[in-house]
Amino acid sequence: MVPFPPELRDLVIDCLRNDTAALRACSLTSKAWLPRARHHLFRAVEVHPGRRGDAFKALLHGSPEIGRYIREIEISGVGDETVVPEVSGRWPTLLTPAQRAEQDTRPGYVHRADIWLESVLPTPPGALARAVSLRFFSLPITPHFAALLAAHFSQVTGVDLVSCRAETFGDLLSLPRALPDVQCLRMDGVNWYRPSFRKPDGSVVQRPCSLKSLVLTGKIEAATVVNWLVEQKRYDALTTLSCYLSSDASAIAVQKLIEAVGPALHELAVGFSEVRDPTVVLKNAEFTLQPLTGLRKLHVQCINATRFWAIPSLSWILLLLSKANSEHLTELTFSISFADLKDKLNLEGLSVILSNRRYSALRDLIFEVEGSKGQLDFIQERLDARLDIKGVRIRLCPFGDS
Numbered sequence: 001m002v003p004f005p006p007e008l009r010d011l012v013i014d015c016l017r018n019d020t021a022a023l024r025a026c027s028l029t030s031k032a033w034l035p036r037a038r039h040h041l042f043r044a045v046e047v048h049p050g051r052r053g054d055a056f057k058a059l060l061h062g063s064p065e066i067g068r069y070i071r072e073i074e075i076s077g078v079g080d081e082t083v084v085p086e087v088s089g090r091w092p093t094l095l096t097p098a099q100r101a102e103q104d105t106r107p108g109y110v111h112r113a114d115i116w117l118e119s120v121l122p123t124p125p126g127a128l129a130r131a132v133s134l135r136f137f138s139l140p141i142t143p144h145f146a147a148l149l150a151a152h153f154s155q156v157t158g159v160d161l162v163s164c165r166a167e168t169f170g171d172l173l174s175l176p177r178a179l180p181d182v183q184c185l186r187m188d189g190v191n192w193y194r195p196s197f198r199k200p201d202g203s204v205v206q207r208p209c210s211l212k213s214l215v216l217t218g219k220i221e222a223a224t225v226v227n228w229l230v231e232q233k234r235y236d237a238l239t240t241l242s243c244y245l246s247s248d249a250s251a252i253a254v255q256k257l258i259e260a261v262g263p264a265l266h267e268l269a270v271g272f273s274e275v276r277d278p279t280v281v282l283k284n285a286e287f288t289l290q291p292l293t294g295l296r297k298l299h300v301q302c303i304n305a306t307r308f309w310a311i312p313s314l315s316w317i318l319l320l321l322s323k324a325n326s327e328h329l330t331e332l333t334f335s336i337s338f339a340d341l342k343d344k345l346n347l348e349g350l351s352v353i354l355s356n357r358r359y360s361a362l363r364d365l366i367f368e369v370e371g372s373k374g375q376l377d378f379i380q381e382r383l384d385a386r387l388d389i390k391g392v393r394i395r396l397c398p399f400g401d402s
Contacts, residue, residue: 010036042069048076053120060122067127076137077113114144125151134179135160142171146178157210158184166192169224176211183237186215187225195224209234218244218273226253235261242269244301245278251285263294270320271301271335278316288323295326302336303370303399314344321353331364335399338371341379347386354389365392370399 013033016022017040027037047056060067122128131153139145141164149156156179166172169192176182211234216222222243229235230253238261245251258265268289272278281287289295300317317334332354336345354362365387369379380396387394 006032009033013037013040016040038066038069042066044072044074045070046074046076047120049079049116053116057120057122060127064122064127067122068130070128070131072133072135073128073131074135074137075117075139077139078137111140111142111144113140114142114148117145117148121148121152128152129154132156133158133160136162136164138163140164141166141175143174146174149175150178153179155181157181160186161188161190163189165190168192168194168196169228170196173228181210183210184213184215185211186217187220188215188217189219191220192224208236210237211235212237213240214238215242215269216244218246218271221250222246223250223253226250226257230256230260233260239265240267241265242299244271244273245281245285245287246273246275248281248284251281251287255285255287258289259291262291265292266294267297267299268292268295269299269301271303272316279313279319282316282319287320289320290323290325292324293326293328295324295329297331297333298324298329299333299335302334302340303368314340315346318346318349318353321350325358327358328361329359330361331366332362333366333368335368336370338369338375338379341367341369342382347383351387351389354392362389362392364395365389366395366397368397368399 009032013023013026013036016026020041023037023041026033027041045056047053129152132155134149134153134156136159141161159175159179159182161175172190172192176185214225214229216225222245226243229238235257241254241257241261243250243254245254254270272281275281289298300320302314302317334341334345353359354365367379367383369376371379376396376398383394383396
């Protein structure tokens with residue numbers, strides 16, 4: 001009998017990568033089918049208190065070789081059963097001063113989330129060394145927590161922090177210091193009680209920063225993070241930045257980073273959060289994109305940009321674009337609501353600005369619109385009538401589908 005070609009076998013299993021039941025059946029077919037099936041079954045795993053965490057621990061204890069298939073891990077502090085207590089801990093501001101002082105001075109204090117995580121992660125630590133992406137949800141970030149990660153995850157290049165918190169900003173910094181090879185960092189709803197952190201000794205030679213992509217959502221105080229990047233010069237490899245400006249201070253901080261990075265930044269996404277008039281913030285901070293002469297992609301985020309409904313106008317968009325200075329910009333994207341695109345964005349002014357020579361490389365103008373299909377059809381007609389930019393493809397798509 002002619003053996004079934006392994007290349008075709010792997011292709012068949014690859015086509016079933018989203019069908020867990022079929023993959024389980026493939027893993028039981030033969031030993032030859034097992035590795036490829038496990039590659040898809042265990043590529044991404046979720047761990048949190050309760051049965052799922054216990055099952056993860058038992059799985060790696062009984063079959064430690066499975067760890068080499070795991071590439072993406074999500075660790076949550078919220079249990080999968082109502083009877084399982086959360087390990088995410090209490091936000092420090094909910095503690096009394098006496099309780100917080102007792103916690104800070106307690107010798108060898110270890111947070112219960114760290115204790116739980118240490119009990120779940122395998123022994124020896126090398127079982128999960130091939131993981132490249134970590135996502136944390138509702139967990140306290142402590143130096144002990146960071147040390148645990150450093151021991152188990154030596155090849156991680158992507159970290160996503162969601163609704164996590166730290167006692168101090170210095171505690172938060174223990175995470176990137178423990179995972180020095182991280183290239184992509186995303187923070188959403190991350191908080192810290194005090195902005196203090198210990199600056200490294202001048203005699204200590206720091207390892208070059210590998211961070212290439214930084215995403216800060218509107219639910220994070222960007223000024224502290226960005227100022228730290230600039231002050232410690234941890235932006236050498238940065239090529240992608242996404243952030244929201246929530247105050248003059250955050251706009252000034254981002255402007256300093258833009259000036260420091262300069263032509264090396266290739267992709268930028270920018271929006272506003274908790275701001276009544278973005279134009280005022282831009283002028284107060286003297287915010288400009290002129291230093292970004294190597295910019296390839298620009299994403300202007302207008303959806304949910306502010307909690308104030310009475311936004312005077314979207315003139316800040318034209319102000320921002322009028323000061324851009326990159327002959328390499330090929331893609332410009334707007335995330336915007338139907339109402340704002342219909343009533344507040346000056347399409348004629350936008351057309352004039354984008355017809356300037358500085359936008360000669362522009363090829364794609366994308367509008368991500370939050371609205372119904374009928375509203376999108378209406379907007380398409382308006383864009384066709386009011387935008388006339390030679391050599392530029394104008395694309396319209398529902399928000400989140402680009």
